[in-house]
Amino acid sequence: MEVIPALRFDGVTFSYGAVAVLRGLSFSIAPGERVALLGKNGAGKSTVVRLITGLERPGEGTVWVGDWNTRDCVPEQLARRVGSVFQHADQQLFARTVREDVSFGPRALGVGEQEVERRTDRALADLDLTAHAGHHPYDLPPALRKLAALAGALALEPGLLVLDEPTIGLDRALRARVTRALLDRSAGDVALLVITHDLTFAAETLERGLVLDRGSLACDESLAGLLGDVTRLEPLGLAPPPVAALSVALDLPGRPVRAADAARALARVARGRPGP
Amino acid sequence: MKSLTLERVSFWYPATEAPALRDVSLEVVQGEVVALVGAVGAGASTVLLAAGDLAPRLTGGRIAGTVSRRDRSAIVLPTPWTQVSGMAFTVWDEVAFGPANLGWPTHEIARQVDRAMAHLELGPLATRDPATLSGGELQRVIIAATLAMDSGLVLFDEPAAELDAEGASALWRLIRLLAKEGKAVLLATSALDALPDVADRVVWLEDGAVRAVGTPDLLADVAACDAGLGTSVATVWGASGLPGPYPLTVAHAVRQWR
Amino acid sequence: MTGRRLHPFTLLAIAGALPALAWILPAPIGGACTAAVAFVLTLIPGARLTPGASPGFRGIGVSPGSRPGLVVFRTALLTAVPFWVFLRLLHDVPTTIAIGLRITTMVASFVWLAATLAPDRLVEATVARGWSVTAAYLFAATITAVPTLRDRARRIVEAQRCRGLSPRGSLGNRLRALRALALPLVLSALHDVDERALALETRGMVSGARRTPLAPPPDSAVERAARWALLAACVAALIWRFK
Numbered sequence: 001m002e003v004i005p006a007l008r009f010d011g012v013t014f015s016y017g018a019v020a021v022l023r024g025l026s027f028s029i030a031p032g033e034r035v036a037l038l039g040k041n042g043a044g045k046s047t048v049v050r051l052i053t054g055l056e057r058p059g060e061g062t063v064w065v066g067d068w069n070t071r072d073c074v075p076e077q078l079a080r081r082v083g084s085v086f087q088h089a090d091q092q093l094f095a096r097t098v099r100e101d102v103s104f105g106p107r108a109l110g111v112g113e114q115e116v117e118r119r120t121d122r123a124l125a126d127l128d129l130t131a132h133a134g135h136h137p138y139d140l141p142p143a144l145r146k147l148a149a150l151a152g153a154l155a156l157e158p159g160l161l162v163l164d165e166p167t168i169g170l171d172r173a174l175r176a177r178v179t180r181a182l183l184d185r186s187a188g189d190v191a192l193l194v195i196t197h198d199l200t201f202a203a204e205t206l207e208r209g210l211v212l213d214r215g216s217l218a219c220d221e222s223l224a225g226l227l228g229d230v231t232r233l234e235p236l237g238l239a240p241p242p243v244a245a246l247s248v249a250l251d252l253p254g255r256p257v258r259a260a261d262a263a264r265a266l267a268r269v270a271r272g273r274p275g276p
Numbered sequence: 277m278k279s280l281t282l283e284r285v286s287f288w289y290p291a292t293e294a295p296a297l298r299d300v301s302l303e304v305v306q307g308e309v310v311a312l313v314g315a316v317g318a319g320a321s322t323v324l325l326a327a328g329d330l331a332p333r334l335t336g337g338r339i340a341g342t343v344s345r346r347d348r349s350a351i352v353l354p355t356p357w358t359q360v361s362g363m364a365f366t367v368w369d370e371v372a373f374g375p376a377n378l379g380w381p382t383h384e385i386a387r388q389v390d391r392a393m394a395h396l397e398l399g400p401l402a403t404r405d406p407a408t409l410s411g412g413e414l415q416r417v418i419i420a421a422t423l424a425m426d427s428g429l430v431l432f433d434e435p436a437a438e439l440d441a442e443g444a445s446a447l448w449r450l451i452r453l454l455a456k457e458g459k460a461v462l463l464a465t466s467a468l469d470a471l472p473d474v475a476d477r478v479v480w481l482e483d484g485a486v487r488a489v490g491t492p493d494l495l496a497d498v499a500a501c502d503a504g505l506g507t508s509v510a511t512v513w514g515a516s517g518l519p520g521p522y523p524l525t526v527a528h529a530v531r532q533w534r
Numbered sequence: 535m536t537g538r539r540l541h542p543f544t545l546l547a548i549a550g551a552l553p554a555l556a557w558i559l560p561a562p563i564g565g566a567c568t569a570a571v572a573f574v575l576t577l578i579p580g581a582r583l584t585p586g587a588s589p590g591f592r593g594i595g596v597s598p599g600s601r602p603g604l605v606v607f608r609t610a611l612l613t614a615v616p617f618w619v620f621l622r623l624l625h626d627v628p629t630t631i632a633i634g635l636r637i638t639t640m641v642a643s644f645v646w647l648a649a650t651l652a653p654d655r656l657v658e659a660t661v662a663r664g665w666s667v668t669a670a671y672l673f674a675a676t677i678t679a680v681p682t683l684r685d686r687a688r689r690i691v692e693a694q695r696c697r698g699l700s701p702r703g704s705l706g707n708r709l710r711a712l713r714a715l716a717l718p719l720v721l722s723a724l725h726d727v728d729e730r731a732l733a734l735e736t737r738g739m740v741s742g743a744r745r746t747p748l749a750p751p752p753d754s755a756v757e758r759a760a761r762w763a764l765l766a767a768c769v770a771a772l773i774w775r776f777k
Contacts, residue, residue, distance in 0.1 A: 040440050041411075041412040041413070041439075041443070042410060053692075055692050055695075055696070074695070076698050076699060076700040079698035080698070086692075086693055088689075089693065091686070091689070091722040092689075092690055092694065093721075094717035094718035094721060104697060104699075104714065105698055108697060108698030108700070138725060141316060141317055143316040143317075152697060156697065156698070168437050168438065169316075169354065169437060170316065171315045172466070172504040172505070173316075173504050176504075197439075197441060200469075237442050239445070242507065242508035243508050245526045246508075246529055249526050249530050250529065250530065259508065259512050259515065260515065262512045263513075263516040263517075266513070270516065270518055330732055330735065334731065334735055335732065351736050355729065355733075358729040358730050359733040359737060361737055362675060362682070363657055363674060364654060369748070373737055373738075374738045375738075376738075376746045376747075377667070377737060377739050377743050377745050379744045379746050380746055385746060385748070421737065422736075
């Protein structure tokens with residue numbers, strides 16, 4: 001039996017007024033797949049998110065979320081399948097406590113109270129926010145507010161998570177929290193689509209890269225292959241992240257792009273080398 | 277020549293018992309780029325507000341110690357949309373807003389604005405309405421607007437946050453250029469991998485206090501890597517179990533590897 | 535579209551004189567005439583739809599292709615309607631008409647002003663006179679606040695809908711929806727006000743600053759005379775009314 005993709009774009013074209021933003025975009029994401037959406041500012045990435053969440057409808061072509069055609073859905077319906085976090089999501093928080101805000105989503109979906117509790121607790125724990133659950137969102141520093149907004153999306157327990165620049169303003173420790181939480185969800189077959197210009201975060205968290213260039217797909221392949229290749233990245237306005245660049249420069253076996261893999265490869269090669 | 281000196285500065289935000297800054301001393305010399313690094317909440321933004329005479333004057337709260345400035349300062353906040361004037365409907369006017377408020381003659385304003393816009397390559401956007409710009413474009417406009425005020429001390433709080441890779445590289449180049457022009461630059465950033473090429477000195481803040489000061493080589497120290505403040509290359513090197521000193525950048529690593 | 539734009543002070547004078555006359559002159563004739571004038575004004579806005587056009591247009595939702603005059607007219611009309619409903623609940627028909635027309639004049643004048651007055655020109659005009667820039671800025675900021683809040687409200691609505699919030703359905707549902715929309719709007723707006731005050735200082739907006747006028751709007755003797763004439767008309771009407 002064929003697995004239905006978590007997300008599929010079928011020849012999608014979209015324009016704001018007379019300006020064409022997306023041209024004939026086609027790709028699909030399987031359940032559990034972790035995909036980075038890359039590209040320069042203005043390439044059309046945020047529009048992709050708006051199309052997935054149902055805030056816009058494609059001019060031509062179809063956007064499928066699972067077996068739902070987004071043309072037939074409104075955003076509040078799609079929330080059952082798509083958890084989204086927009087940029088500056090820290091401005092959407094409104095409840096008196098972080099816990100109340102995170103539980104807003106599952107409650108709006110109408111799952112039972114016990115289920116709401118369970119989903120909320122899990123989302124807070126995943127992001128190490130349990131200690132702040134009783135605080136007022138605006139008492140938290142902006143970085144933690146961003147995490148609270150992400151927890152809100154996780155609590156929906158959707159099949160597809162779409163995140164727009166989730167790591168801006170986060171330090172390394174907080175970025176690692178986000179990586180852990182996302183990897184954990186993906187292991188449970190949740191598909192991820194993350195817009196980011198932080199290629200280090202992409203290397204650590206995601207496995208496949210879609211590069212948008214002026215509204216078309218310039219590239220669709222594994223990140224491991226893409227990130228080490230300067231000749232491919234440069235014309236797309238991207239630069240290899242340091243770990244990938246290190247792997248290439250030292251010719252590490254497997255050309256790892258993740259820090260832990262690179263450290264292991266480095267140790268292995270160093271052990272095998274003759275002394276100085 | 278010293279542009280900014282903080283001497284044993286401690287600062288408490290209003291209605292908070294725990295100090296945001298504890299006994300911080302640092303100085304920035306004209307022609308130098310000093311970077312503040314630390315975990316979220318370590319106090320880098322607060323140092324910038326104190327350096328820019330915004331804390332406690334506008335934020336409220338209490339300060340101990342002395343802050344002395346030789347030059348006028350200008351600051352780029354991490355939230356460019358709050359710094360937009362709301363009074364300008366073209367990018368050119370937006371960049372001119374600050375200089376006009378300083379009461380300069382119009383020819384001087386035009387000179388500074390054109391120069392700042394050239395630095396940030398904003399020519400194509402000159403007639404656009406700031407309200408229609410993307411986050412990255414707006415950040416560049418605000419940076420230009422700040423530079424147009426021609427202050428001797430320029431403070432940046434996470435200026436590359438909204439920028440893509442090209443925009444960020446251009447920004448780091450610009451910051452080096454500012455230092456070359458004799459300005460004093462104090463910069464808070466989490467873009468550790470860029471610092472070896474950008475900063476002359478690095479100040480490591482932890483829980484509001486200065487933990488260490490040094491050249492960017494500081495970011496390859498064992499202690500920094502353990503605290504999550506090492507460059508990516510140094511961190512990988514350390515995690516591999518190889519002995520120190522850890523290389524700071526890919527180029528250093530290649531040299532060390534041979 | 536009119537060629538030359540009116541001076542900001544002239545716009546203020548008109549937007550102030552119409553409601554003043556509406557209340558001074560006897561109802562319902564006074565109210566009817568001034569309301570009519572105000573609505574005619576909305577059909578011929580004095581601003582151009584180019585960079586430099588009033589942000590009021592953006593707040594009111596004018597987009598390329600729509601006819602700005604009609605949009606402003608419609609906005610003024612729709613804003614005034616709730617007042618009429620409210621008045622009718624409280625008063626008999628003649629009183630409703632009397633007060634309603636006066637309020638309508640106020641509403642239409644303000645909407646027209648918001649659509650026509652470019653805040654930057656107001657600040658420039660004020661500065662050119664040598665007056666305090668901060669006062670002008672504060673007034674201008676209230677006009678620009680509308681489109682900003684509107685944009686933010688839209689973004690918050692979208693974010694909450696993507697979390698499953700449905701703005702339709704039962705009354706309980708709608709009230710819950712309102713809270714989820716209003717609270718973040720107010721909270722983030724208040725939070726922003728704090729940051730804005732600080733941020734504006736960083737742009738050199740300090741009290742007592744003598745700002746350089748970049749492009750002072752031209753004023754003419756005719757407009758100055760017209761402004762004084764409007765003031766004189768209001769005073770005369772006042773005297774005549776209470777003689």
